[in-house]
Amino acid sequence: MTLPAEIAAVAFTNKALIYDLLFRTASETMMTIAADPKHLGARIGITAVLHIWGSAMTHHPHVHMIVPGGGIATDGSRWISSRPAFLLPVRVLGVLFRRLFLTRLIALHAAGKLAFFGKLEELADPRRRPSSRPFRLCA
Template identity: 60%
Template sequence: MTTLAANQRRLGAEIGGVAVLHTWGQALTHHPHIHCVVPGAGLSPDGTRWIASRPNFFLAVKPLARLFGRLFLKRLIAAFNARALRFFGDLAPLAELDAFAGRIKAMQLVNWVVYAKRPFGGPAQVLAYLGRYTHRVAIANSRFVALDEDHTKVAFTWKDYRQTARQRS
């Protein structure tokens, strides 16, 4: 975002923001994604004025998705080469160079997704949004629907956002 926002053709400003990393989705499956809150404006390169974006538009999502994917993979490769990554469970084979390189190659073909919401109404809405993502447990008690006698199997509800009905697992 900072790279695109700094471009004079886009915003021409230095921006800041807050990001929260999630590694799971509603059904508790592996689904890494980031939630960001960014002001729709920034400081001019010389730091003397505030540059606001156009109403209802901040940064184009397609260039942002392409740039994010490219930079993410570049830094992931650097971390692998520096031996700064650890792989566990089903991902353990990725510790081997050939397996890692194959996964990177596959990820280079993926269309990375960026979703941008409309601007918040004000500070209260920003805090409510961040609170939902930073101050809750992975699964709330209200979603549990069954527990077996040995307490080894749990059923809970989850929302499949491709459908409208709640699912049960």
């Protein structure tokens, strides 16, 4: 799951807060959608790795996740395999991830926990809100 450039710029000077938020939100998104019986109906395991640079060697924070092709039924009785083509629907993941991440980012901003420098100094104004441009989910 990838942060858009506007939020990546905020992450550059707020690494601990934003990267923690990225990990927590990405994993919660995956586990929530996987547990939903409409999608997989299982508890999944995740190994996640933070990459902060893209292939062009620019600041491009994103999380790669390794997830098994299924999970343990929520009652613990059996293994549930994912569909052959994909584990979980990307659009559904994106909607939940954006909502959770932006809600929590706005809360950090409102609490005055984010630092802004240079071109981003105007964002220190509590009346400003983070960008709502869609996030891109890595496939």
